[in-house]
Amino acid sequence: xxxxxxxxxxxxxxxxxxxxxxxxxxxxxxxxxxxxxxxxxxxxxxxxxxxxxxxxxxxxxxxxxxxxxxxxxxxxxxxxxxxxxxxxxxxxxxxxxxxxxxxxxxxxxxxxxxxxxxxxxxxxxxxxxxxxxxxxxxxxxxxxxxxxxxxxxxxxxxxxxxxxxxxxxxxxxxxxxxxxxxxxxxxxxxxxxxxxxxxxxxxxxxxxxxxxxxxxxxxxxxxxxxxxxxxxxxxxxxxxxxxxxxxxxxxxxxxxxxxxxxxxxxxxxxxxxxxxxxxxxxxxxxxxxxxxx
Amino acid sequence: xxxxxxxxxxxxxxxxxxxxxxxxxxxxxxxxxxxxxxxxxxxxxxxxxxxxxxxxxxxxxxxxxxxxxxxxxxxxxxxxxxxxxxxxxxxxxxxxxxxxxxxxxxxxxxxxxxxxxxxxxxxxxxxxxxxxxxxxxxxxxxxxxxxxxxxxxxxxxxxxxxxxxxxxxxxxxxxxxxxxxxxxxxxxxxxxxxxxxxxxxxxxxxxxxxxxxxxxxxxxxxxxxxxxxxxxxxxxxxxxxxxxxxxxxxxxxxxxxxxxxxx
Numbered sequence: 070x071x072x073x074x075x076x077x078x079x080x081x082x083x084x085x086x087x088x089x090x091x092x093x094x095x096x097x098x099x100x101x102x103x104x105x106x107x108x109x110x111x112x113x114x115x116x117x118x119x120x121x122x123x124x125x126x127x128x129x130x131x132x133x134x135x136x137x138x139x140x141x142x143x144x145x146x147x148x149x150x151x152x153x154x155x156x157x158x159x160x161x162x163x164x165x166x167x168x169x170x171x172x173x174x175x176x177x178x179x180x181x182x183x184x185x186x187x188x189x190x191x192x193x194x195x196x197x198x199x200x201x202x203x204x205x206x207x208x209x210x211x212x213x214x215x216x217x218x219x220x221x222x223x224x225x226x227x228x229x230x231x232x233x234x235x236x237x238x239x240x241x242x243x244x245x246x247x248x249x250x251x252x253x254x255x256x257x258x259x260x261x262x263x264x265x266x267x268x269x270x271x272x273x274x275x276x277x278x279x280x281x282x283x284x285x286x287x288x289x290x291x292x293x294x295x296x297x298x299x300x301x302x303x304x305x306x307x308x309x310x311x312x313x314x315x316x317x318x319x320x321x322x323x324x325x326x327x328x329x330x331x332x333x334x335x336x337x338x339x340x341x342x343x344x345x346x347x348x349x350x351x352x353x354x355x356x357x358x359x360x361x362x
Numbered sequence: 363x364x365x366x367x368x369x370x371x372x373x374x375x376x377x378x379x380x381x382x383x384x385x386x387x388x389x390x391x392x393x394x395x396x397x398x399x400x401x402x403x404x405x406x407x408x409x410x411x412x413x414x415x416x417x418x419x420x421x422x423x424x425x426x427x428x429x430x431x432x433x434x435x436x437x438x439x440x441x442x443x444x445x446x447x448x449x450x451x452x453x454x455x456x457x458x459x460x461x462x463x464x465x466x467x468x469x470x471x472x473x474x475x476x477x478x479x480x481x482x483x484x485x486x487x488x489x490x491x492x493x494x495x496x497x498x499x500x501x502x503x504x505x506x507x508x509x510x511x512x513x514x515x516x517x518x519x520x521x522x523x524x525x526x527x528x529x530x531x532x533x534x535x536x537x538x539x540x541x542x543x544x545x546x547x548x549x550x551x552x553x554x555x556x557x558x559x560x561x562x563x564x565x566x567x568x569x570x571x572x573x574x575x576x577x578x579x580x581x582x583x584x585x586x587x588x589x590x591x592x593x594x595x596x597x598x599x600x601x602x603x604x605x606x607x608x609x610x611x612x613x614x615x616x617x618x619x620x621x622x623x624x625x
Contacts, residue, residue, distance in 0.1 A: 085528045086449025093442035093503060094457060100495045101464045104475035111475060118478075167364060174365070180611055181368035184375060187603050189557040191575040192596030196378040199589065204390045206377065238371065292465075299468035302559045306579055320470040320560075327474045328564060337474050344471040351466055 105344070111337035118333055129338035139339060141314055142322040143346075145229065149318060150297045153233050153240070157293060161241045165248035166278075179249075183242035190239070194306035197235045198222070222308055225315035232316050236303060240296070244289050251285030252278070287358045294350050298343075319343050375600075382406070382593035389589035405590035409598065412581075417595065419570055420577040424556060427492045427573060431555045432548055434497035439547055443506025444536050448518060458507070465500040469560055477564050487567045496555050502547040509543035510536060549610060553603050574599045 112129055114122040133139050168179055185193065200206045201221035211219045221231045259277045268276070279286070301320035304310065310317035310325075319339065327336035377396075381389050382405055384398040410417050446458050469476075476495055477486075485491035513536065521531050537544070559575040566572055572580075578595045581588075 082522075082528070083449050083451045086445045086451040086454065088528075089445025089449065089532070090442045090457065093438040093461070096438060096494075096498055097461060097464055097500070100476065100479075100498055101467055101472065102460070104472040104479055105467055107475035107479070108472055111478075164367070172364060176611075178364050178368040180607075181372045184372055184604075184607075187553045187557075187607055188375065189575055189578070189596070189599045189603070191557075191559055191578045192378070192599050193374070195578070195592055195596050196374050199381070199390060199593070200374065200377070202390060206394055209394045238374075242371070295466060295468060299470045301470055302575075305559070305563075323470060323473065324560070324564075327477075333474055333478070340471045340474060344467070347466060347468075347471070 108337050108340050108344070111334055112341045114334040114337075116333040117331040122334070125334065129335050130342075132335070133338055133342065138314065138317075139322065139342075142317050142319050143342075145314075145316065146298060146300075146318040146320075149229060149233060149236075149300065149316075150294060153236050153297050154290070154293050156233070156237050157240055157244055157297075158289065160237065161244035161289070162248050164241065164245045165252055168245070168249055169252050179245075182245060185239040186242040188239070190302040191306050193235070193239060194303050197231075198307050201231055223312055225312040228308060228311045228315050232303060232307065232311075235307070236297065236300065239303075240293075244293060247289050248282070248285060251282045255281045283358065287354070290358075291351055291354050294354070295347060298347055298350075378593050379597055382590050382597050384590055386589055389593070402590055405588075405594040406598070408588070408591050409581075409594045412591070415577055415581050416570065417574075417577055417598070420572050420574045421598075423489075423571060424574040426489060427496065428552055428555045430489070430493045431497040432552050434493065435499055435502055435551045436544060436548060438497065439499065439502040439506045440537065440540065440544065441532070442503045443510050444532055446503070446507045447510040448513075448515070448536075461500050461503050463500075464498075465504070473560065473564055480565060486565055487571055489571075491565050492562060492573070496558060496561060499547075499551055499554075502551055505547055505550075506540065506543055509540055513539050545610070549606065552606070556603055557599075 111122075113124060113126055115125045115129070116122045164182060168175060172178070202208065203218075203220075203223070205221075207221060208219065211217055220227055222228050255278065259281070260273060263273050263277055299320050300318050301324065304316050304318050304321045305324070308316045310321055320343075323336050323339050323343065326332045326339060380397060383401055383403060384395070384405075385400055385402045388395050388399055409415075442461070446454060446461075480486055480491045480495070483491075485494070517535060517539075518531055521535055526534070557575060558573075559579060562573045562576045563579070566576060578592070578599055581592055581595055
C-alpha cells in the first residue's frame with residue numbers, strides 16, 4: 070500500500086512533531102527564555118531579594134553609564150575577549166593545519182593539546198595560580214632564564230595578560246578540533262588541481278582552504294566570542310577581580326552585584342547590557358561572514 | 363616541533379599531579395623542585411578525610427547531578443532532535459531557530475532571574491535545583507537534529523507502512539541508529555555539568571550539597587594554605603573525566619565534528 074505524500078493522513082502525522090519537541094520547548098522556555106525576559110524586567114527595579122521591588126525605570130542604566138566600575142569591567146571583558154579570540158583563532162587554525170599532515174604520534178599529540186579543554190576550570194585555575202606565584206614555577210623560569218621578575222598576578226598591567234594566557238591554553242584544543250573537522254571535509258581534488266596549476270602553500274591557503282571553511286570559521290568565531298565574553302570561573306578563582314579590578318570581567322561583576330552586594334536590579338541591568346553586547350557581536354559577525362561569498 | 367607544543371599543553375597538568383604528591387613546603391620552594399623530593403601520598407588521604415570539607419559527599423553530589431542532568435538532556439535532545447529533523451509542521455524552522463538562539467544565552471546573563479525562579483519554585487539548595495537548569499543544551503538538540511536528519515526517510519516510511527506507531531519508530535529505529543551521536547552528547551554534556559562552578563556556587567548554600575568544583579574553590583586551610591591538598595583535590599576532580607576521555611576519546615572529538623558543518 071503506497072501513500073501519496075500529500076495525503077491527509079500523512080499531513081496529520083506531521084503533527085506528531087509537536088509532541089516530540091514539546092518537552093524540550095517547555096523546559097527551554099521555563100529555564101532559559103523566561104529568565105532572559107525576566108532579566109529585562111528586573112533591570113527596571115531596585116531590589117535586594119527580600120524587600121519589595123522598587124520601580125526605578127531607566128535609573129539603573131543611567132547609573133551604569135557613569136559607573137566607573139562597570140565601564141572598567143566592560144573594557145576589561147572586551148579586551149580579554151578580542152585578544153583571546155585573535156590568539157585562539159590563529160593558534161588553533163594553524164595547529165589544525167599541522168595535524169592534517171601525516172605526522173607520527175598524531176593522535177597522542179592531538180589529545181595532549183585537547184586535554185586542558187576537559188579539565189575542571191577550578192582545578193586548572195589553582196594550578197596556574199600556584200605557578201604564577203612569586204615563588205612559583207613560572208616566576209622561577211622567568212627570573213633564571215630571562216632575568217626578569219614578572220608580577221604575573223600582582224600587577225594590574227600584567228594580570229590581564231596572564232589570564233589571557235591561561236584561557237588560551239585551555240581553549241585552543243577545542244577550536245583546533247572544530248577546524249580539524251572542517252579541514253578534513255575539504256575534498257583533496259581541489260588541492261591537487263591547484264598544485265597542477267603551480268599553487269604554493271599560501272595560495273592554496275587563501276584561495277581554497279579558507280573559502281571552504283566559511284561555515285567552520287563562523288561557528289568557531291561566534292562560539293569563541295560567546296564563551297570568552299562569558300568568562301567567570303577563571304577570574305573568580307584566580308584573581309577574584311584582580312589587582313585593582315584589572316581582571317574583573319562582566320560575568321564576575323554581575324555575580325558580585327547580585328550575590329555579594331544584593332543589588333539584583335542593578336545586576337540585572339548589567340546582565341541586559343551583557344546580553345545586548347553579545348547579540349550585537351553575533352549580528353555583526355553574521356553580517357560580515359554572510360557578505361563574503 | 364609539535365611534540366614541544368604538545369608538552370607545553372600537558373605540562374601544567376603533569377606538574378599538578380606531581381605537586382599534589384609533594385610536601386607542603388616543597389610545592390612552592392625555591393629552587394624549584396620538579397619531582398617530589400619526598401613523596402607525600404597523605405595529601406589525597408587528607409583531602410578525603412578533611413574535617414571541614416566532606417569531599418566524598420561532594421563527589422556523590424556531583425555524580426548524582428551529572429547523571430540526572432545528562433539523562434534528562436539525552437531524553438530532551440533526542441526527542442526534540444527527531445521532532446525537528448523528521449517532521450514537517452508549522453513553526454518547525456521558527457522554533458528550531460529559537461532553540462538555537464538559546465545557545466547565545468550564556469548562564470552569566472540569566473543567573474539572577476534563574477536564581478529567583480529556582481528559589482520561588484522551592485528548589486534552592488536542592489538536587490533538582492541543580493539538575494533541571496543544567497540539563498538544557500541547545501547545542502545537543504542541534505547535534506541530534508543534524509544527525510537524525512541523515513537517517514534515510516525510507517526506513518521510517520517502511521516502518522509506518524508496517525503499522526508501527528510514531529513512538530515505536532522513535533524507540534526502535536531512531537535511537538539505535540543514533541548511538542554515535544547519543545554517546546557524543548552524553549560525553550559533551552557530562553564534562554560540562556561535572557566542571558560547572560557558577561550555578562552550584564549560586565544555588566547551593568549548605569555544605570553537604572556542594573559539588574566538587576564548589577568544594578575545591580572553597581577548600582583552604584585555617585592557618586596555612588594546604589598546597590598539596592588543594593592540588594590533590596583538583597586532580598581528583600579532573601581524574602574521572604580524564605579517564606573517560608582516555609577510553610572514549612574519539613567520541614569527544616566526534617561530538618564537536620557532528621556539528622553538520624556542511625549544511
